[in-house]
Amino acid sequence: MAKEHLLKWLQEGNISVPGVLLTNYKDLNLNECELVLILQVISFIEKGNDFPTPVELSSRMTISVSECTDQLRRLIQKGCIEIKEEITKDGIRFEKYDIEPLWGKLIELFLHKEKRESQLKHQQDETDLYTCFEREFGRPLSPFEIESLTLWLDDDHHDPHIIKAALREAVMSGKLNFRYIDRILFEWKRNGIKTIEQAKSYGKKFRQNQQQASRPDKESSSQAKSVPFYNWLEQ
Incomplete structure (x- = not known):
């Protein structure tokens, strides 16, 4: 008999909860009680009960029915859950909890954080750039x-x-002035150079062309000293 109860207990199953909800619920202005209540609602929904009552929800928690009702009302006001009315094929109206607004808020939060981190990185890159020039x-x-x-x-x-x-x-060219740097940037932009790798390749071809243009004729080539290739991007 005890074994049957244990099997039934193990068959309660799991609920699908994005880890991002657990790590970011505070940023959604949710407290721990509201988080657990949301998890309980999700649990009921996944088991086929789309509209659990405050009595059913509070029976799993340490809050009273009235407190549960207040918490549900606050979650609705915060835009984390909605109560939707739907109609069955037989024309029977029924209500259900909709958690989709919560996922929408999490997505908005994620995108906002990504944008903020990108802005901070860009600002840091600009600060480093000014420091690099002054150095x-x-x-x-x-x-x-x-x-x-x-x-x-x-x-x-x-x-x-x-x-x-x-x-x-x-x-490396010994021409440390803004005019020269501006000319480099103009040439790179004109030739579609947007990455370090492209700049490296373009610089290599440019130097090779310079070496070929200044190469002496065959009769004096044996006396000419070879000029070592220096790729500043490798340093």
């Missing part, structure tokens, strides 16, 4: 130079990493 120039940037950086970022939409790459190219 290479060995001084604070002038208002004109700051404006140039802002234009590259906001108007020309250059990625901060590409701007750093152009700065590095200018340093």
Whole structure:
């Protein structure tokens, strides 16, 4: 007999709860009691009872029926659950709890956090970019130079990493000035260079073409010294 009860207990099954709900319910302005109540509603729904009463819900919790009713009302006011009215094929009207608004709020929260993290990362990249320029120039940037950086970022939409790459190219070329960097960025944009890998490939081809153009004729080639290839992007 005890074994049968244990089997019945084990067959209660599980409920499907996204981990994101457990980790973010606080950001949805939910307390622990409201969270458990939502889980109880989900549990009833998954077992075929779409509209459990406050009596049924409170029987599984440590709150009274009246407290359960108040909690349900607050969850509805917060837009986490809804009560929907539907009609069966036989024309019988019935009510049910709808948890979809809760999932919608979680999705909105996730997208908001993703956007916020992206903005913070972008701001950090910009801060690092200004610091990188000041370190290479060995001084604070002038208002004109700051404006140039802002234009590259906001108007020309250059990625901060590409701007750093152009700065590095200018340093290795011994032409550390904003005009030269602006020319590099202009050339890269004109040739569709948007990533470090593309810049690396373009720089390699550009240097190879330069070497071929300056290569001496065959008679004097044996006396010419070979110029080592230096790829700044590899450093």
